[in-house]
Amino acid sequence: MNIDDLAKGIAAGERRALARGITLIESGREDHRAQATELLAALPKGREALRIGLSGTPGVGKSTFIESFGMMLIGRGLKVAVLAIDPSSSRSGGSILGDKTRMDLLSRERDAFIRPSPSQTHLGGVARRTREAVTLCEAAGFDVVLIETVGVGQSETVVAEMSDVFMLLLAPAGGDELQGVKRGIMEMADIIVINKADGDLKPAASRTCADYAGALRLLRKRPQDPKGFPKAMMVSALEENGLDEAWAEVEALTEWRRAEGFWQHARAAQARYWFEQAVKQALLAQLEKPKAKAALTELSDRVAQGLADPTKAAQDFVTQLDR
Amino acid sequence: MNIDDLAKGIAAGERRALARGITLIESGREDHRAQATELLAALPKGREALRIGLSGTPGVGKSTFIESFGMMLIGRGLKVAVLAIDPSSSRSGGSILGDKTRMDLLSRERDAFIRPSPSQTHLGGVARRTREAVTLCEAAGFDVVLIETVGVGQSETVVAEMSDVFMLLLAPAGGDELQGVKRGIMEMADIIVINKADGDLKPAASRTCADYAGALRLLRKRPQDPKGFPKAMMVSALEENGLDEAWAEVEALTEWRRAEGFWQHARAAQARYWFEQAVKQALLAQLEKPKAKAALTELSDRVAQGLADPTKAAQDFVTQLDR
Structure with a gap:
């Protein structure tokens, strides 16, 4: 694979190149990891999308919301990418965004890019891959990247x-x-x-919205929030009501944060956090190399049989770890 | 510090040597870590204590139970060590076992050894230290090691x-x-x-015991449990009722597990788990060295300013990491 060509394709906004790039990033193979790092370094810098995290448990209408919200954004001339972090995917084999037909209209749009959650790995690995996929989408010129999660365990924090x-x-x-x-x-x-917030559920939606608005007012004020934020609002993704209003709130919030310097500050913190996670991942990835794995298994057997002290064996292993 | 002398002192059951050994193990200093590994390797092998994990939230009378249960065991001629894993200690500065006066009688016994939870670190670090402290207590000839936790987050699993x-x-x-x-x-x-299960609370204790006995019967049967286990029972630590019975249950359970081979199997699994954790800890400990820390801070600043790609920077850092 020619990494420079791939980087150029992504930078030109080619969807196939983007998809191939993300596949490369998701691979656990050591040579692929090296190529992925090369790819990330070769991408144009300075392109920023608005990264919107979206959490909601199954049943709240997340797919319908993403479909309607995404179509509305495309109607405004924006390019929209949808990624997912699915902490349950290692067990279920990918339970969210696994089926693009859930977002039938959006998935057929030229200005939309939908990528199911990388599966079969731990949350740290999924987080790393998603973060890198966000970077690829930004380099490909997407304006908005929606990062979806079902909100189990730590996934919201991630x-x-x-x-x-x-x-x-x-x-x-x-x-x-x-x-x-x-x-x-x-x-x-x-x-x-x-x-x-439609049909029979409208009164309940109003009540729920008022309840959360009240609860939000009780939270401690955060410096990165303008007046009125965080806020609760109602939409009907099904009837496409309130979507423009939701986008207006997102824009008002981000404009304020940009003007007040919180945007840059948050981006710098994100990059630092990512870097620290990447260092830990890279260190632990050494254990996945075939030679290291074989040595670990042998030592683990000796430890289990009481022939080696766990701490000493671990220390020795790390000291002589072949890179 | 002469590590051979320290190991001999611990092996002879000297409490001061044991306390010094645990202090050495708890140290984060690199030279101390090396000495600790040396110490663990120099200890006599093959001495086994019964390791009892004990979890309970604040207010259930954990200190009183440990005091009464520990005194009962000492009355039977057994040597008892009490250690703690306190996941909250990094914030509170050690909230359990911090005060030996909580176990006034036990702490004055020659055959008891009480060690507060190591504080000011993350759960992984506390776990490693506690595990090594267990090994030291076993080498020092203790018969029972009680490992206490308040049961916040992952600490029960640990x-x-x-x-x-x-x-x-x-x-x-x-x-x-x-x-x-x-x-x-x-x-x-x-x-x-x-x-x-005393005074006014006796009826409530009976009811609670019956409730949990019922709930336990609904759980899936585990191969390592003899008939009747897991079980629910009542004690009064205050009135010293039911403590002999609790010990009898522990003994019945462990004897069965020894006879059926589950004991050895579980010990081997414990050692494997410990080894794997120790390998990860040892890898991540490389980041704590002053030189690595300085390099990390510098790189993190560059990443935050957008001058370096997080993934590439992380990869480069790990590749050239000086051991």
């Missing part, structure tokens, strides 16, 4: 760490279900979107 | 991974509080002990 704006999607609910959303997740949200 | 028997200590509660104990923690328990 998505929030790579997003400029974090949206939490909820369904209308009974009053006491407010308890169901953990405080930590509420504290990450910039905009809480109550979906399904 | 304790279960280094214990032969895992006890979950609970207080009497209303019927619906059964929900409060996560299924995952229930599944780790070998014996659920309802404490405070």
Whole structure:
């Protein structure tokens, strides 16, 4: 594979090149990793998309929202990429975005790019791959990158760490279900979107929206929030209501943050965080090399039989680790 | 420090040597780490204590239980060590076992050794230190090592991974509080002990015990459990009731597991797990060296300013990492 050609193709916004680039990035093979690093370094710098993190449990209408929201953005002349972090994928083999037909219209748009979650690995690995995929999408000239997660365990934190704006999607609910959303997740949200504000569910959506608006007002004020944020609002992805308003809020928020310097500050923090994670991943990746794996298995057997001390064996292994 | 002398002191059961050994193990200094590894390798092999993991949230009477249970064991001629894994210690500066006066009688016994939780580090580091402290206590001739945790986040799993028997200590509660104990923690328990079965709380303790006995019967059968296990039982640490019975259950369980081969199997799995964790820790410990730290900070600054690609910078850093 010619990495320079691939980089040029991505920079020219070619979807096939982008897809191939992401496949390269997702590979666990050592030579592929080296090529992926080369690719990332060869991409044009300075292109920025708006990175929107989007979390919501199954059943809140996440696919419908992404479809409607994405189509609205494309209608405004924006290019939209959709990526996913799915912490459950290692077990289920990819449960979100696995099926592009969930976003039937969007997936057929020339200005949209939808990529299912990389599966069969731990969350740290998925996070690394998604982060690199975001970079590729930015280099390919996408204006908005939506990063979707189902919000199990740490996945919201991971998505929030790579997003400029974090949206939490909820369904209308009974009053006491407010308890169901953990405080930590509420504290990450910039905009809480109550979906399904249509038909029979409209009164419940209003109530839920008011409940969350109240709850958000009780949270500690964050310096990166302009007046009125974080906020709760209603949409109907099905009836395509409130989507323009949601986008207007995202734009108002990001413009304020850019003007006040919080945008650059957050981007720098994201890059630092990514770098630190990448260093740890790269260190631990040494254990996946065939030679290291074989040595580990043998030592582990000796340790299990009581023939070697675990700490000493680990120290010796790391000291003589062949790079 | 003469490591051979220290090892001999520990092997002779000298408490001061043991305390000094644990202090050495808890140190983050690089030269101390090397000495600690040397010490662990120099200790006599083949001495085994019964490792009992004990989890319970604040308020269930954990200190009182350890005091009463420990004194009962000493009365039987056994030597008892008490260690702790406190996941909250990095924030609070050590909230469990920090104060030996909590176990006033036990701490004055010649055959008891109480060590507060190592603080100011992440859970992985605490786990490594505690695991090594267990090894030192075994080499020092202790018969029982109690490993205490308050059970926040992953700490139960960490304790279960280094214990032969895992006890979950609970207080009497209303019927619906059964929900409060996560299924995952229930599944780790070998014996659920309802404490405070005394005075006014006795009826509630009976009810809670019956509730948990019922809940345990609904769990999937594990191969390492003899008939009747895992089980729920009542004690009063305050009135010293049920402690002999609890010990009898521990002994019955461990004897069966020894006879059936599960004991050796579990010990081998513990050693493997420890080894794997130690390898990861040793790899990541390279980042703590002053030279590596300085290089990381510089690179992180460049990445934050957009002058370097995070993935490439991480790869370069790991490749040229000076051991």
